[in-house]
Amino acid sequence: MSENKLSVKNRIIQSAWELFRKKGYEETTVEDIIINSDTSKGSFYYHFSGKDSLLDTLADMLDKKYYELEEKMDPKMNSFDKLLFLNYEMHRYMEDKISLDLLASLYSSQLSSKGEKKLLDRNRKYYRLISSIIEEGQSRNQIVRDKTIHQITQYYAICERALVSDWCMNKGSYSLAAYSRETMPIMMTYYKI
Numbered sequence: 001m002s003e004n005k006l007s008v009k010n011r012i013i014q015s016a017w018e019l020f021r022k023k024g025y026e027e028t029t030v031e032d033i034i035i036n037s038d039t040s041k042g043s044f045y046y047h048f049s050g051k052d053s054l055l056d057t058l059a060d061m062l063d064k065k066y067y068e069l070e071e072k073m074d075p076k077m078n079s080f081d082k083l084l085f086l087n088y089e090m091h092r093y094m095e096d097k098i099s100l101d102l103l104a105s106l107y108s109s110q111l112s113s114k115g116e117k118k119l120l121d122r123n124r125k126y127y128r129l130i131s132s133i134i135e136e137g138q139s140r141n142q143i144v145r146d147k148t149i150h151q152i153t154q155y156y157a158i159c160e161r162a163l164v165s166d167w168c169m170n171k172g173s174y175s176l177a178a179y180s181r182e183t184m185p186i187m188m189t190y191y192k193i
Contacts, residue, residue, distance in 0.1 A: 008037075008039055008043050008047070009047045011037045011038070011039060012033060012034075012037045012039055012043070012044060012047060012048065012054075013054065013057050014037070015033050015036040015037035016028070016033045016036075016037075016051075016054045016057075017054075017057075017061070018036065019032050019033060019036055020099065020102050021098075021099055021102075024099065024101050025051075025055075025099070025101050025102050025105045026101065026105075028051070029051070030044060030050065030051050033051070033054075052109055055102075055105055055106045055109050056109075056118040058098070058102065058103075058106050059106075059118040059119050059121070059124060059126075062090070062094075062126065063124050063125035063126055064125075065090060065093055066086070066090070066125045066126055066129050067125060069085075069086055069089050069090065070129055072089075073085060073086075078137075078140075078142050079133050079134070079136045079137025079140055079142045079143055080137055080142050080143055080188070080191070080192045080193075082133045082137075083130065083133055083134070083137075083156060083188065084181075084184055084185055084188070086129070086130070086133075087160060087180050087184045088177055088180055088181045088184070090160075091160075091163065091164070091176045091177045091180040092176075092177035094164065094176060095167075095172070095175065095176040095177050100167075100168060100171065100172045103164060103168050104168040106119070107119075107161075107164070107165060107168060119161075126157075127153060127157070130153050130156055130157070131149050131150070131153045134149045134152045134153055134156075135149050141193055142192070142193055143191050143192065143193060144190070144191050144192075144193055147191070152191055155188075155191075156188065159184060159187045159188065160180075160184075163176065163179065163180050163183065163184070164176065167179070
């Protein structure tokens with residue numbers, strides 16, 4: 001992809017998320033995004049099929065945060081604690097930086113989508129990082145070995161999605177990060193050695 005097309009796509013994404021945060025997902029129109037990004041309707045539809053397709057870019061934004069968190073982790077930290085660290089920090093980030101209606105819209109779109117489910121893409125940084133920490137934990141004898149890396153990663157992801165979904169359904173009436181810090185260790189206890 002040429003540098004110009006990439007910058008147009010990035011401008012559209014950045015503008016869309018800026019508007020989603022300010023106005024809310026439902027109140028933001030494609031026209032708003034086009035105007036805010038200083039692009040054309042043709043450019044918008046060249047990169048995206050509609051406003052809903054921009055929701056998939058949230059998974060990319062979350063993965064970018066996982067790269068940042070990976071850099072912050074002490075390599076000597078217990079692997080089980082690394083999983084809890086990632087869970088808490090990411091849920092704190094979601095709570096502070098991503099509006100509740102955006103998360104709810106993303107989850108809703110993933111449930112009704114007939115195509116690819118970006119959140120479930122096993123090639124995402126999220127899944128690769130969690131799997132590598134679990135593999136490390138098994139080799140360090142910090143995470144059980146009677147389940148496969150895939151099984152534990154899948155369970156971890158289910159727990160995270162459950163916490164975020166419940167927070168969305170409760171309209172953010174409590175702290176997602178605090179609740180995750182309290183409940184995720186309980187949910188993952190079976191896997192800790």
